[in-house]
Amino acid sequence: MSNILDSKIPDGPLADKWDLHKAKLKLIAPNNRRKFNIIVVGSGLAGASAAASLAEMNYNVTCLCVQDSARRAHSIAAQGGINAAKNYPNDNDSIFRLFYDTIKGGDFRGREGNTYRLAQVSNNIIDQCVAQGVPFAREYGGVLSNRTFGGAQVSRTFYARGQTGQQLLLGAYSALMRQVNRGKVDMRPRREMMDLVKVDGVARGVVVRNLVTGELERYAADAVLLCTGGYGNVFYLSTNAKGCNVTAAYRCHKQGAFMANPCFTQIHPTCIPVSGDHQSKLTLMSESLRNDGRVWVPKKKGDDRPPSQIPDSERDYYLERKYPSFGNMVPRDVASRNAKVACDNGQGVGASGLAVYLDFQEAIEREGRDVIEARYGNLFHMYEKITAENPYEVPMRIYPAVHYTMGGLWVDYNLESTIPGLFVLGEANFSDHGANRLGASALMQGLADGYFVAPYTVAAHLAERALPAVSTEDEAFQAAEKGVRDRISKLLSVGGSKSVDYFHRKLGLTMWDHCGMARNEEGLKKALKIIPELREEFWKDVRVLGQGGQMNQELEKAGRVADFLEFGELMCRDALNRKESAGGHFREEYQTAEGEAKRDDENYRYVAAWEFKGDGKEPALHKEALEFENVELTQRSYK
Amino acid sequence: MSDTTFSLNLKIWRQESADKPGKMVDYKIDCVDEHMSFLEMLDVLNQQLIEKGEVPVAFDHDCREGICGTCGCMINGHAHGKDSETTLCQLHMRKFRDGDTLYLEPWRAKAFPIVQDLCVDRSAFDRIQAAGAYCSVHTGSAIDGNSLLVPKANAESAMDAAACIGCGACVAACKNASAMLFVGAKVSQFALLPQGQIERKERVLNMVEQMDAEGFGNCTNEFECEAACPKGISVDNIARMNREYIKAAATKAD
Numbered sequence: 001m002s003n004i005l006d007s008k009i010p011d012g013p014l015a016d017k018w019d020l021h022k023a024k025l026k027l028i029a030p031n032n033r034r035k036f037n038i039i040v041v042g043s044g045l046a047g048a049s050a051a052a053s054l055a056e057m058n059y060n061v062t063c064l065c066v067q068d069s070a071r072r073a074h075s076i077a078a079q080g081g082i083n084a085a086k087n088y089p090n091d092n093d094s095i096f097r098l099f100y101d102t103i104k105g106g107d108f109r110g111r112e113g114n115t116y117r118l119a120q121v122s123n124n125i126i127d128q129c130v131a132q133g134v135p136f137a138r139e140y141g142g143v144l145s146n147r148t149f150g151g152a153q154v155s156r157t158f159y160a161r162g163q164t165g166q167q168l169l170l171g172a173y174s175a176l177m178r179q180v181n182r183g184k185v186d187m188r189p190r191r192e193m194m195d196l197v198k199v200d201g202v203a204r205g206v207v208v209r210n211l212v213t214g215e216l217e218r219y220a221a222d223a224v225l226l227c228t229g230g231y232g233n234v235f236y237l238s239t240n241a242k243g244c245n246v247t248a249a250y251r252c253h254k255q256g257a258f259m260a261n262p263c264f265t266q267i268h269p270t271c272i273p274v275s276g277d278h279q280s281k282l283t284l285m286s287e288s289l290r291n292d293g294r295v296w297v298p299k300k301k302g303d304d305r306p307p308s309q310i311p312d313s314e315r316d317y318y319l320e321r322k323y324p325s326f327g328n329m330v331p332r333d334v335a336s337r338n339a340k341v342a343c344d345n346g347q348g349v350g351a352s353g354l355a356v357y358l359d360f361q362e363a364i365e366r367e368g369r370d371v372i373e374a375r376y377g378n379l380f381h382m383y384e385k386i387t388a389e390n391p392y393e394v395p396m397r398i399y400p401a402v403h404y405t406m407g408g409l410w411v412d413y414n415l416e417s418t419i420p421g422l423f424v425l426g427e428a429n430f431s432d433h434g435a436n437r438l439g440a441s442a443l444m445q446g447l448a449d450g451y452f453v454a455p456y457t458v459a460a461h462l463a464e465r466a467l468p469a470v471s472t473e474d475e476a477f478q479a480a481e482k483g484v485r486d487r488i489s490k491l492l493s494v495g496g497s498k499s500v501d502y503f504h505r506k507l508g509l510t511m512w513d514h515c516g517m518a519r520n521e522e523g524l525k526k527a528l529k530i531i532p533e534l535r536e537e538f539w540k541d542v543r544v545l546g547q548g549g550q551m552n553q554e555l556e557k558a559g560r561v562a563d564f565l566e567f568g569e570l571m572c573r574d575a576l577n578r579k580e581s582a583g584g585h586f587r588e589e590y591q592t593a594e595g596e597a598k599r600d601d602e603n604y605r606y607v608a609a610w611e612f613k614g615d616g617k618e619p620a621l622h623k624e625a626l627e628f629e630n631v632e633l634t635q636r637s638y639k
Numbered sequence: 640m641s642d643t644t645f646s647l648n649l650k651i652w653r654q655e656s657a658d659k660p661g662k663m664v665d666y667k668i669d670c671v672d673e674h675m676s677f678l679e680m681l682d683v684l685n686q687q688l689i690e691k692g693e694v695p696v697a698f699d700h701d702c703r704e705g706i707c708g709t710c711g712c713m714i715n716g717h718a719h720g721k722d723s724e725t726t727l728c729q730l731h732m733r734k735f736r737d738g739d740t741l742y743l744e745p746w747r748a749k750a751f752p753i754v755q756d757l758c759v760d761r762s763a764f765d766r767i768q769a770a771g772a773y774c775s776v777h778t779g780s781a782i783d784g785n786s787l788l789v790p791k792a793n794a795e796s797a798m799d800a801a802a803c804i805g806c807g808a809c810v811a812a813c814k815n816a817s818a819m820l821f822v823g824a825k826v827s828q829f830a831l832l833p834q835g836q837i838e839r840k841e842r843v844l845n846m847v848e849q850m851d852a853e854g855f856g857n858c859t860n861e862f863e864c865e866a867a868c869p870k871g872i873s874v875d876n877i878a879r880m881n882r883e884y885i886k887a888a889a890t891k892a893d
């Protein structure tokens with residue numbers, strides 16, 4: 001095993017690791033903190049919470065985001081909820097149980113230490129958000145309300161209607177804006193980080209494109225926090241916002257940050273199916289719907305009767321049938337794969353045959369329409385807007401779609417990447433969800449990283465490393481800016497015949513076909529041939545109109561797709577390397593007799609961290625062995 | 640799908656940058672599918688423009704599911720189009736007919752300068768937010784969530800107000816370009832919750848002061864904001880803000 005990868009998981013009993021570690025972390029005294037500058041790239045849950053907390057501690061923070069306001073980061077779109085181990089409903093939940101469910105949900109490909117810490121701080125997150133005025137759902141007595149999410153047999157999910165991400169982000173954004181008002185955060189929206197600047201091997205700044213003027217700007221700092229979200233848009237069609245990208249993370253990867261488990265992507269089972277070639281993104285229907293909705297397909301293949309005319313006896317409620325103890329609440333990877341199996345088997349519904357029903361009839365009869373409306377009104381409304389069908393009367397049609405990326409930049413227990421001074425938070429890192437993320441745990445992780453972990457670990461970096469002063473006039477900054485400028489000119493000067501979207505769609509289709517819900521050696525090898533060819537074609541034939549020195553949305557997209565065209569290859573390589581099935585990574589060659597994911601703990605119980613070795617060169621694989629001292633590795637079962 | 644495709648005449652505001660003059664430009668688009676969203680229709684238009692070597696139309700968007708508040712433009716004088724409680728990205732082409740002529744213009748307001756084509760600068764909203772729309776609570780200092788009970792009705796009303804996506808349609812729809820619905824919603828969320836009580840007075844005073852400084856107009860009870868709001872934010876929030884303001888101003892000294 002590689003010795004470059006020191007995960008820095010502290011010794012000691014699981015429950016004490018974080019406390020022991022914190023006690024050892026060096027501090028910066030309050031009145032010295034204003035001497036340090038910190039760049040936070042991203043203003044989602046991870047970025048906004050980190051920027052606000054660090055500024056509150058008195059560091060000088062510059063926060064960047066691509067949207068026109070920090071409040072619009074993609075976290076805003078999260079619907080269903082956020083987990084915490086509060087055990088308010090008294091159903092025997094605990095920090096350990098939340099930890100266990102999360103590590104098991106991730107098919108034992110996550111780190112025990114990180115995951116346990118996540119469960120530990122989960123309770124503080126809820127308290128923090130309540131104090132900020134986040135209007136969580138409440139019971140009649142005024143206490144906080146909970147619901148159940150997939151992969152759990154307890155109700156530990158806190159929510160604000162179907163807009164939990166919005167409300168949590170607005171809470172973090174309000175904390176951020178308070179620091180803007182104090183002059184401690186310099187908030188810079190409509191800025192895209194184009195490259196990282198290293199000085200003496202340490203992350204010391206970024207080069208950024210001002211998306212309004214097109215000018216390149218340089219920012220120097222003592223630490224850089226990357227909170228830039230996930231890379232699901234490599235598939236073109238996903239539930240992610242259109243602007244989500246891998247650029248910031250990939251640029252850091254090219255500068256030496258290892259990329260971990262890039263093939264671990266999550267396909268969410270309940271999304272609105274594709275309606276045509278014009279489709280530009282997919283819409284999620286929150287997992288919370290599976291609390292009351294029942295998933296089924298007709299038993300008979302090709303049965304095209306309207307759902308209301310298919311009697312109960314001719315329906316296959318396949319999740320309830322196959323997984324009696326979790327039923328419709330199995331984890332996402334399991335639910336998605338089963339939907340695919342049903343559709344591949346000819347039982348799919350709707351015009352394309354690529355959909356299954358999510359039916360609320362029984363719940364409406366049991367609870368009344370009012371109750372269902374109070375729980376999911378906005379989701380039903382959204383569904384109706386898109387499909388022109390009323391889910392109170394006709395079952396929803398749903399199909400899996402790309403949703404979340406468990407992989408990301410490799411970080412140690414301090415959330416520091418393999419580049420000193422470069423910290424990675426939220427969905428952009430790989431750390432807490434293994435091979436499959438349970439619902440309502442991404443919001444938890446983003447806020448855990450930003451509010452409760454990074455503020456302590458970043459201080460230790462500042463205190464332990466005597467960093468020399470740097471200026472944006474230094475050679476490293478000039479060179480980085482020149483690199484960015486050259487790349488932009490190159491994109492603008494190809495002058496080819498095809499739009500950026502053309503390439504993005506083609507890449508997406510290749511990824512979906514060969515590195516999507518099911519993967520196999522042959523397909524992955526094929527993708528590894530197609531992607532470099534597509535990339536070559538891109539650089540010969542892409543057409544990016546307009547200028548660099550002004551707002552230019554095509555140019556923005558072009559830069560991101562160029563990076564996806566390199567990153568997609570790395571994903572396929574990782575998927576090919578991992579000769580086992582684990583969570584969202586389903587290699588068809590490795591499955592149990594019942595068609596469930598079959599892990600190979602002997603050979604693949606590791607984090608695959610890839611090192612960039614140069615353009616056109618094969619990346620190097622480094623392995624971080626995963627140690628499990630507190631849980632027993634079992635074949636996951638939700639039966 | 641050919642039986643469901645149709646044509647539209649588009650007249651779109653084109654403006655290269657804030658300091659250049661803009662004008663309406665005519666476009667015709669033929670293969671509009673009824674299942675497309677409005678933004679997907681614009682994607683198709685842009686694809687055609689790129690093929691012809693013309694610079695595509697800039698429009699802001701991100702989530703494309705009605706929650707981020709990024710998208711928006713005027714369609715024939717209606718903010719986000721005529722449909723009620725809909726953002727531009729959630730508007731579907733099945734609402735239009737073959738041969739319709741649509742005028743697409745950016746939000747028009749002094750406080751929202753045009754950036755390019757249909758994109759505007761709404762940073763005034765951020766500055767209003769920074770003026771006071773928060774509870775001053777330090778990270779890590781919070782008490783247990785359930786030690787603060789909130790009557791369900793208040794939590795629900797606060798959530799109704801908090802559902803605002805900050806899109807700016809209310810400003811664009813108002814003949815005075817007033818931001819009262821946006822600000823009222825934020826003031827209300829905190830006024831309705833126990834967490835918001837400590838800073839209740841300064842909050843409303845500071846936010847209103849910033850709102851005025853940004854150049855938003857006054858409210859003359861036209862209610863166009865509520866009609867245009869994609870999230871159904873009620874004008875009751877404006878009334879509540881006015882009450883909060885009067886109370887705060889009257890008792891400022893103590």
Ligand SMILES: Cc1cc2nc3c(=O)[nH]c(=O)nc-3n(C[C@H](O)[C@H](O)[C@H](O)COP(=O)(O)OP(=O)(O)OC[C@H]3O[C@@H](n4cnc5c(N)ncnc54)[C@H](O)[C@@H]3O)c2cc1C
Nearest residue numbers: 042043044045046066075080081193229426427440442443
């Ligand atoms: C539809 C949907 C519903 C979801 N529902 C849930 C849920 O119910 N519960 C749950 O736990 N999780 C949910 N998730 C997942 C969760 O929302 C995300 O994983 C999480 O919000 C990511 O937060 P983040 O802070 O890491 O990144 P993001 O919120 O994606 O923020 C990224 C930030 O980085 C900025 N950025 C990106 N690139 C650059 C660049 N190059 N330069 C400058 N800035 C850049 C962006 O502007 C943005 O501010 C959902 C996801 C989706 C898609």
Ligand code: SF4
Nearest residue numbers: 803804806807809868
């Ligand atoms: S009040 Fe409504 S129209 Fe105004 S910004 Fe909020 S959501 Fe948009």
Ligand code: FES
Nearest residue numbers: 701703708710728
């Ligand atoms: S693009 Fe997010 S609300 Fe329309």
